[in-house]
Amino acid sequence: MTNRGGPTRPNGQSAGSKMCQFKLVLLGESAVGKSSLVLRFVKGQFHEFQESTIGAAFLTQTVCLDDTTVKFEIWDTAGQERYHSLAPMYYRGAQAAIVVYDITNQDSFTRAKNWVKELQRQANPNIVIALAGNKTDLASQRVVEYEEAQAYAEDNGLLFMETSAKTAMNVNDVFLAIAKKLPKNEQLNAPNRSDRLTVDQPNTGSKPTCCN
Amino acid sequence: MAAKPVRKGIHVDHSELLCKKGCGYYGNPAWHGYCSKCWREEYSKARHRQIKEDRELAERLQKEEEAAYASSSSSSTTTTSRPIAFSKFEEKKTQEKARKVNTVKKFFTTSKTPSKRSMLLCCPNNFTMVRQHSVESSQAAGEFQEFLKLLRKPAAQDILKRCRACIEGIAVFILLPMFSFQPFNNFAFAGSLPEQVEKTMDNVEKYIMTRLYKHVFCPESTEDEKKDLAIQKRIRALHWVTPQMLGVPINESSPQVIDMVEKAITDIIEMDSKRVPQDKLACITRCSKHIFNALRVSQNEPASADDFLPTLIHVVIRANPPRLQSNLQYITRFCHPNRLMTGEAGYYFTNLCCAVAFIEKLDAQSLSLTEEEFDRYMSGNASPRRPTQEPSSLVDELSACPVLAPLHTNLLDLQELEKQQCQLESNAADLDRALVAWDGSVAQEVANVARKLPPKVQASISSFPLLLAEVAASPSGPLDSEVEDSITLPPPLLPQPAGS
Numbered sequence: 168m169t170n171r172g173g174p175t176r177p178n179g180q181s182a183g184s185k186m187c188q189f190k191l192v193l194l195g196e197s198a199v200g201k202s203s204l205v206l207r208f209v210k211g212q213f214h215e216f217q218e219s220t221i222g223a224a225f226l227t228q229t230v231c232l233d234d235t236t237v238k239f240e241i242w243d244t245a246g247q248e249r250y251h252s253l254a255p256m257y258y259r260g261a262q263a264a265i266v267v268y269d270i271t272n273q274d275s276f277t278r279a280k281n282w283v284k285e286l287q288r289q290a291n292p293n294i295v296i297a298l299a300g301n302k303t304d305l306a307s308q309r310v311v312e313y314e315e316a317q318a319y320a321e322d323n324g325l326l327f328m329e330t331s332a333k334t335a336m337n338v339n340d341v342f343l344a345i346a347k348k349l350p351k352n353e354q355l356n357a358p359n360r361s362d363r364l365t366v367d368q369p370n371t372g373s374k375p376t377c378c379n
Numbered sequence: 380m381a382a383k384p385v386r387k388g389i390h391v392d393h394s395e396l397l398c399k400k401g402c403g404y405y406g407n408p409a410w411h412g413y414c415s416k417c418w419r420e421e422y423s424k425a426r427h428r429q430i431k432e433d434r435e436l437a438e439r440l441q442k443e444e445e446a447a448y449a450s451s452s453s454s455s456t457t458t459t460s461r462p463i464a465f466s467k468f469e470e471k472k473t474q475e476k477a478r479k480v481n482t483v484k485k486f487f488t489t490s491k492t493p494s495k496r497s498m499l500l501c502c503p504n505n506f507t508m509v510r511q512h513s514v515e516s517s518q519a520a521g522e523f524q525e526f527l528k529l530l531r532k533p534a535a536q537d538i539l540k541r542c543r544a545c546i547e548g549i550a551v552f553i554l555l556p557m558f559s560f561q562p563f564n565n566f567a568f569a570g571s572l573p574e575q576v577e578k579t580m581d582n583v584e585k586y587i588m589t590r591l592y593k594h595v596f597c598p599e600s601t602e603d604e605k606k607d608l609a610i611q612k613r614i615r616a617l618h619w620v621t622p623q624m625l626g627v628p629i630n631e632s633s634p635q636v637i638d639m640v641e642k643a644i645t646d647i648i649e650m651d652s653k654r655v656p657q658d659k660l661a662c663i664t665r666c667s668k669h670i671f672n673a674l675r676v677s678q679n680e681p682a683s684a685d686d687f688l689p690t691l692i693h694v695v696i697r698a699n700p701p702r703l704q705s706n707l708q709y710i711t712r713f714c715h716p717n718r719l720m721t722g723e724a725g726y727y728f729t730n731l732c733c734a735v736a737f738i739e740k741l742d743a744q745s746l747s748l749t750e751e752e753f754d755r756y757m758s759g760n761a762s763p764r765r766p767t768q769e770p771s772s773l774v775d776e777l778s779a780c781p782v783l784a785p786l787h788t789n790l791l792d793l794q795e796l797e798k799q800q801c802q803l804e805s806n807a808a809d810l811d812r813a814l815v816a817w818d819g820s821v822a823q824e825v826a827n828v829a830r831k832l833p834p835k836v837q838a839s840i841s842s843f844p845l846l847l848a849e850v851a852a853s854p855s856g857p858l859d860s861e862v863e864d865s866i867t868l869p870p871p872l873l874p875q876p877a878g879s
Contacts, residue, residue: 190721193684202683222671223681225726242726243684245733247626249745250688253733260720 187351188238192258194282195267196275197246200301203332204267205241208342213333230339230346237346239263254282255289263295263345268316270300270329271308276316283323295348297326297341304331515654519589526582538579542587580715585655588713592654595713597705606704614699614738619756621763624746625689630677639673644698647731651701656714659706660724667727670694684730692734707732 193201202223207213209228224243229236244250244257258264264286268279279298286296298320300311313329320327326344330337398406398414400421410418523542527535588595597603622631629636646666653659670690674682700706710728711719719725737745743753755761829836 188721197685202681202685206681222674222683222687224671224684224687224730225723240721242729243687245684245688247685247689250733250737252740253688253736256729256733256736 185235185351186238187235187349188240189262189346189349190240190242190260191263191265191345192242192244192261193265193267194244194254194258194279194286195246195265196248196269196272196278199246199267199269199272199275200332201246201267202243204265204299204301204330204338204341205243207332207335207338209241211335213335228342230343232343232346232351235351237349237351239342239346254285258286258290258294261291261294262349263297264290265297265299265341265345266325267299267301268311269302270311271302271305273310276300276311280319283325287323293350295326295345296323297328297345299337299341300327300329301332303329303336304333513593515592516590519586519654523582523586530579538583542583545587581657584657584713584715588656589654596654596709597702601708603705603708606708607702610703610735610739611699611701614696616757617696617738617741619762620693620696620741620746622689622693624748624763625693627689627693628678628686629673629690633676635676636673639669639676640694640697643667643669643673643694647694647698647700650706656710657718659710660714660718660728663727663731664724666694667691667730688730688733688737691730692737695731695734695738703735707735 195201203213205226206223209226226241227238229238242257244254266279266282268275283296286294300316317327328337328341330341396405398404398417399412400417402414402417404414406412406414413421527539643666646662650659650662653662671682674686674690719728743750
């Protein structure tokens with residue numbers, strides 16, 4: 168499912184000196200547009216159905232940042248309430264998370280806040296969390312105010328953007344912002360990562376200090 | 380004191396000095412009063428008796444043990460019908476397990492760094508087990524050696540040596556926390572490409588895990604087997620869960636979707652037959668791909684995790700894969716953790732773990748049912764596919780169960796056939812009646828015509844039916860008369876031996 172060179176890929180792939188790979192989980196209630204957001208980022212498409220796309224549950228995308236190539240491995244999670252308790256299995260070992268809510272749905276924002284709280288308590292302590300208010304194209308039906316979400320994100324040290332998978336607004340920007348914030352001085356892809364061959368240990372490794 | 384007056388002073392009767400057996404020679408207290416020759420005889424007799432008794436005792440014990448084993452193994456085959464025996468068997472097995480584990484622990488604590496030789500001597504069983512290669516083992520060994528040929532020679536030799544040492548050194552009952560590839564980076568692989576290292580590790584994994592599979596899959600020191608049984612029972616009890624309850628968005632009436640779901644089920648069941656963790660992961664990935672295909676046919680947009688996870692749960696419930704927990708544990712323990720935490724296969728594996736966790740914890744709330752409904756379905760008193768109240772129409776019931784549809788059409792066809800058969804029978808009866816009537820009318824007509832004729836002709840006509848009857852009754856036809864002629868023929872020639 169790896170896609171290289173989508174039409175709206177943020178940056179051209181250069182022969183970067185460094186290659187980093189990050190696991191990113193998508194959290195958020197069902198129908199807030201998690202998979203649409205990823206499909207827009209990875210394939211540059213929205214609702215146009217391409218034969219090559221088997222599923223939007225697991226996708227990868229590479230972005231270039233200065234001299235570093237950042238490869239995102241995007242894990243979608245089931246958003247239904249009944250599967251909530253399974254989420255830790257997904258975000259185990261993740262370096263980044265995007266918590267998505269729908270600006271026209273107050274409940275989805277409340278659940279997004281719950282996700283954030285849970286991530287901060289249980290996930291990898293250095294995880295980079297971004298809050299994304301999706302569906303800005305439906306601004307006329309807005310329920311969650313921009314300022315409210317912005318203030319919440321600031322209080323909790325989250326990246327925050329309002330996005331629209333339909334118009335592609337801020338979609339690439341969210342991922343780029345995360346890529347910038349992620350620590351890149353450890354070559355996560357390097358073979359010496361296999362040193363840590365222990366069972367049942369989160370894949371956090373010896374985390375370097377955050378470059379932000 | 381009473382004996383003293385009888386024997387005055389030191390007096391030993393002559394007879395007391397002689398051998399007890401009365402052979403005439405003197406005896407000796409060291410030989411219990413026998414002479415040396417008689418003592419030797421007596422002693423060897425007693426020793427033989429002792430040996431015989433010991434042997435009998437041993438035989439008796441062995442028989443008892445065998446009987447106990449037979450009863451325990453027979454109880455294991457009839458687990459469902461004899462729960463009490465089974466629990467005893469389990470108990471016994473756990474005891475046995477504990478003993479084995481203790482032995483292994485003891486064995487490891489006494490000698491911190493056992494040499495290969497000492498280990499093999501201590502555990503002759505292990506040695507023979509490792510030595511008896513299965514077909515898969517030999518095949519894996521062959522493949523691995525082929526692969527190593529492609530590598531630089533010192534590196535290849537080093538890897539092979541390490542792997543062999545690893546396989547022979549690993550005790551059967553412990554897990555493999557020492558399973559580390561770190562040394563490879565230090566010398567043999569300095570300067571190699573990461574892809575090459577990865578590939579090497581894959582092959583090493585394949586080789587080692589194929590050889591060790593029997594001993595490390597569902598090992599006796601763990602509770603894996605119990606968990607397997609528990610999840611199997613659980614899934615069996617949940618057979619009534621419908622795709623609608625899980626929120627599975629697939630269209631189950633489409634034959635294409637049914638086909639994909641069947642393929643997914645086959646793949647997840649096949650996982651148990653693979654030995655290498657990577658191969659097991661490949662089965663999970665194939666299963667997931669089939670699910671995505673089924674989802675793509677059912678809905679017109681790429682499937683997200685919101686659709687995928689419920690469908691995977693549905694597939695797991697329908698498949699009830701054998702030794703599910705053992706397989707998951709095995710992959711978790713022995714697969715490269717990087718592979719499980721990242722990558723596509725890792726994603727699908729995580730989803731499978733989630734599905735199993737969901738099935739284990741599943742309750743009324745997670746299926747949007749009331750507690751009473753859930754309890755009724757679990758106890759088997761009701762089924763969501765066959766509601767207790769009368770179905771509003773036959774069509775409703777048919778749509779509830781796809782198997783009933785062809786049955787129903789068959790029944791309708793049969794009814795149609797029966798109707799046609801009845802029609803045919805009544806037509807035949809009509810024809811019969813018509814024939815009888817026609818017969819009568821012809822006879823009537825003939826009688827009428829005959830009455831008008833002169834009496835002489837009448838007589839000949841009246842004899843005509845009689846003639847007809849005679850012809851019909853006479854058993855001898857023209858063929859029979861020919862047979863009569865053949866009696867006058869000479870007897871057939873008898874075969875004669877040639878040359879006489």
